Amino acid sequence: MSWGKDLWDQTDVVSVHTLKGIEFLEKCSAYVKDRCVVEQQYASSLREILNELNDLAGQHEVMVEGFQDRVLTEITKLVKEFKEQRKRLLAEVDRLEQNRVNAIESMKKAKKEYEKACREAELSDSKYKKADADINLSRAEVEKARSNSIARTQQAESAKSTYASELGKTNDYQRQFYSELLPNVLQKLQEMDEDRIGQVRRLFCVCVEVESSVIPIVQRCFDGMLQEANKVDPAADSLTLVDRYRSGYGLPEEFPFVDLNPPAPAASASVGEVQNGLSNGTDGACSRANSLGSCRLDSKQLHRAYSGRKKGGTLRRIFGNKWSEDHAKEFADLPPSQQCKQVEEQMFRCEKTIERTQAEKQGLLKMKGLYAANPSYGDPVVVAGQLERCENELKVAASEMQRLKALHAEATSRLNMPINATSVPFVNTSASKHTKRSSLSDESLSRNSDASPRNSSSQDVHSCLASESSFRNADSDCDSANNVYYNNDTDDTMILGKATALYDFAGGSEGMISIRQSEQLLILEVDTGDGWTKVRRTKPCPDYEGFVPSSYLKLEFYGDT
Known part of the structure; x- marks a missing residue:
């Protein structure tokens, strides 16, 4: 079965079907566009939710790029090609149909002329017979009627020949139209529709391929999530609260007895x-x-x-007059344990600064020796200035390190020292000389x-x-x-x-x-x-x-x- 043989009389149906097929392809294009928008929004939303979902969001953006490059662009191109091809083939059907209609019209016209010529020939022959039978007419009038009858008969024969010729041409074209011309065009339309369906199937496969291509990476993201989830240790996580908020104070001492008797x-x-x-x-x-x-x-x-x-109070007494107001406020709102932690972090950064500056100093020393040996490479005086700068930076960093160490030692010395819940006035007894409360830095x-x-x-x-x-x-x-x-x-x-x-x-x-x-x-x-x-x-x-x-x-x- 084929459209050319079985749908020779359903060209309108074929035209509507091919149009709907192209419209379906356009709907597929709209679907891919909407899918790209959804995936892009989903990727953006994932990033807004959590930075750790960035890799997963990136795979959705890769899907969007694949849909746009491999599907959406292809569909747009195919829709344009199919529309042009359908338009050309339907125009060919219309042209062939118009030729058939023209042939039929020519045949009908020749038939009408033939019919007219036959009627006129019969009328002329009837008049000739009447004139020949009428004895009152002259021989000239009878001869004239006979000549007219012969002329009309000849015209009828000529019209008959023309009609026969047009009829043959029309029948030949109509037979060719329905057996060759129209089936060929319908077959091309069928091939176009099959090509469209095949392209839709291929594009569906491409969509699946684009989406499945990111599945391994997405799966690796999921595997990473599972690995990280399996690393969660409830006990260790609960202890982070201790590490973050442990004050380092000891338990408060008992309240002393206050004797108010005279x-x-x-x-x-x-x-x-x-x-x-x-x-x-x-x-x-x-x-x-x-x-x-x-x-x-x-x-x-x-x-x-x-x-x-x-x-500065106590802090100035520990570090001397160089302790500034800003330094006195440094970590002053933290308990000893947290103060130690913060100071250790600053000490680590200070050590890195010292190491970096020392490495820079070593490099400058090598450059200075090279420039001194070969002045064409550079000016040793410039390097000497840079070395002086490094020395000053090292002194400042060393001073800062000493300050941090002193602050760390002061905070460490107050770890596990008892602190009273409230500072209660009490009478000094001989026993209190041997019982020390926490220092004022502890309480502060x-x-x-x-x-x-x-x-x-x-x-x-x-x-x-x-x-x-x-x-x-x-x-x-x-x-x-x-x-x-x-x-x-x-x-x-x-x-x-x-x-x-x-x-x-x-x-x-x-x-x-x-x-x-x-x-x-x-x-x-x-x-x-x-x-x-x-x-x-x-x-x-x-x-x-x-x-x-x-x-x-x-x-x-x-x-x-």
Whole structure:
């Protein structure tokens, strides 16, 4: 079966079918375009979700490139070719059909002329017979009728010959049209349609090939994902929290007992009795041995109390006057363990810088020797300048390394040292001499160093009991009736006095504390002109220490202050 033999009378159906086939090919082109858009959007979305999906997204982009280069371009070209071929073949069918119609029209015209000539010949012959039978007509009239009849008969014969010729031509062309010409064109249309279907099949295979070509790479991506997923260790991952947030502090010590009972008259008690009373926990007075070292406010202590929070505090005492304010703030908000970790990272980078600079220095030394041996290669003076620069950089890096090592040693020394949950004022006893709390750097690292509006480095000082009237000489005793506070720690930060809240203050910002009217407070740092005074409550509570406006306080400093 073929279109030429079996569909000779269905040319319109063939025309519609071929048109729909080309339209289907165009739909395939639209599908590939939409698929490219989807794959491109999917690749972009994958990248936005996670950077690790970049390789997988790249394979989808490879698919898009394959669809565009190997499928979409080919379909566009084929659609154009098939449309032109169909148009040419249908035009050929129309031309052949028009030739057949013209042949039929010529035949019909010759037939009409033949029919007319026959009628006229019959009429002329009838008139001749009438004239020949009529005796009233002259011989000339009869001869004229006979001549007219003969002429009409000859015309009829000529028309008959013409009609026969046109009929033969028409039949021959029609037979050729249906047996050769039209089947050939229909066969070409069938071949075109088969070619179109074959191209669609091939392009479908190309689409699958393009998509399957990236499957091995995508599978490798999936395999990599599986490998990485299998590497996940829940226990190790949970320990990263320890590595990231371990403070390095030891467990807080127990709160000491605070004896608030009035002490026995110290004037009549011997030094041994006072010490025995303190060791038994029944006397809140200070021993003479500790009074001078713990309670007297000298000029150096006062200077630190007024200016320590703005010049580095403990960190400056460790690293000397070269410790700048920026260095004092370095990692100050981190606990010892995290500070060690950060400093180690900086030390590693500093070591790399030193190694790189030393390598550069070695290269410059070789160049200097080469230039000195052969000046045509270069100027040794220029290299000498570069060597001086390297030397300066090495000195700076070495100084930085020493600073980092000192900072690391300071942070390491505070690892696993106990820290109290709250700094509670307590009476110094003989046993407390052998029990050390964490240093002020420990406490400052356990809290945010920027907590106060004044960025105080003395934020973590400990409360102490000291005489309100202070010790006038080494033989005087502590007067507990005057609410005496002093510091039994190695840190020499002291209480400067006491204050009474004049108004309520809500606080609210980090580093501030709320106070109530008439509340009794201890002065830790005086106002240096910024309008804030650092105070501490007499009893431990969540916000026991912080800054309040100086105008809200009635200040009463101790005598030496």
